[in-house]
Amino acid sequence: xxxxxxxxxxxxxxxxxxxxxxxxxxxxxxxxxxxxxxxxxxxxxxxxxxxxxxxxxxxxxxxxxxxxxxxxxxxxxxxxxxxxxxxxxxxxxxxxxxxxxxxxxxxxxx
Amino acid sequence: xxxxxxxxxxxxxxxxxxxxxxxxxxxxxxxxxxxxxxxxxxxxxxxxxxxxxxxxxxxxxxxxxxxxxxxxxxxxxxxxxxxxxxxxxxxxxxxxxxxxxxxxxxxxxxxxxxx
Numbered sequence: 001x002x003x004x005x006x007x008x009x010x011x012x013x014x015x016x017x018x019x020x021x022x023x024x025x026x027x028x029x030x031x032x033x034x035x036x037x038x039x040x041x042x043x044x045x046x047x048x049x050x051x052x053x054x055x056x057x058x059x060x061x062x063x064x065x066x067x068x069x070x071x072x073x074x075x076x077x078x079x080x081x082x083x084x085x086x087x088x089x090x091x092x093x094x095x096x097x098x099x100x101x102x103x104x105x106x107x108x109x110x
Numbered sequence: 111x112x113x114x115x116x117x118x119x120x121x122x123x124x125x126x127x128x129x130x131x132x133x134x135x136x137x138x139x140x141x142x143x144x145x146x147x148x149x150x151x152x153x154x155x156x157x158x159x160x161x162x163x164x165x166x167x168x169x170x171x172x173x174x175x176x177x178x179x180x181x182x183x184x185x186x187x188x189x190x191x192x193x194x195x196x197x198x199x200x201x202x203x204x205x206x207x208x209x210x211x212x213x214x215x216x217x218x219x220x221x222x223x224x225x
Contacts, residue, residue, distance in 0.1 A: 041201070041219075041221070042218070042219065043203050043216040043217060043218050043219045044154065044203075044216055045216070046213075046214070087153065087154075097144060097156055097159060098144070098156075098205070098214060099156070100146075100153045100154045100155075101153060102152065102153040103153050
């Protein structure tokens with residue numbers, strides 16, 4: 001079983017739609033959680049950290065459920081520029097290395 | 111914000127030659143740098159963790175004699191792919207961890223093609 005699992009997609013949605021991505025992780029001792037965005041042939045960029053209480057940044061909302069070892073990302077009012085691969089990333093119990101999920105590809109269409 | 115400079119961005123080399131990739135933190139100190147490899151349509155896979163002044167820690171299945179890592183200073187780590195083969199063609203990305211706030215910053219990646 002992979003340490004961090006995501007549905008690869010692609011998710012094809014129209015502009016303005018709301019879309020949600022899920023991610024599960026296997027290491028219950030994981031301490032920190034992130035969503036990264038990666039555009040084609042580019043490096044990943046931090047989208048947002050995920051906190052236990054849930055957090056929001058504009059159109060993006062991230063949630064964490066430690067009991068179920070589950071992380072989610074909700075994007076409201078999708079824009080064309082949101083088209084990218086979204087990577088669920090977990091920082092393990094060693095507190096040092098990041099483990100990446102396989103990514104979920106989002107394509108927002110006009 | 112924190113910037114990590116990675117060079118070269120793209121390199122094509124002949125089979126059997128060696129290629130060196132540099133990763134430099136420009137405005138912060140990084141005791142730990144990470145090297146990832148990403149094959150097409152796959153996620154980033156950690157290759158090794160490099161700590162300043164000590165030997166790198168390699169992930170299972172990554173040959174340390176083939177992928178030489180040097181982290182001689184708090185701002186520079188290098189990855190040398192020795193005796194490159196076509197199957198080493200991939201996107202290599204470094205990441206540096208800021209000593210001050212423990213944030214991770216990624217380099218822009220190096221696309222290696224071995225012909």
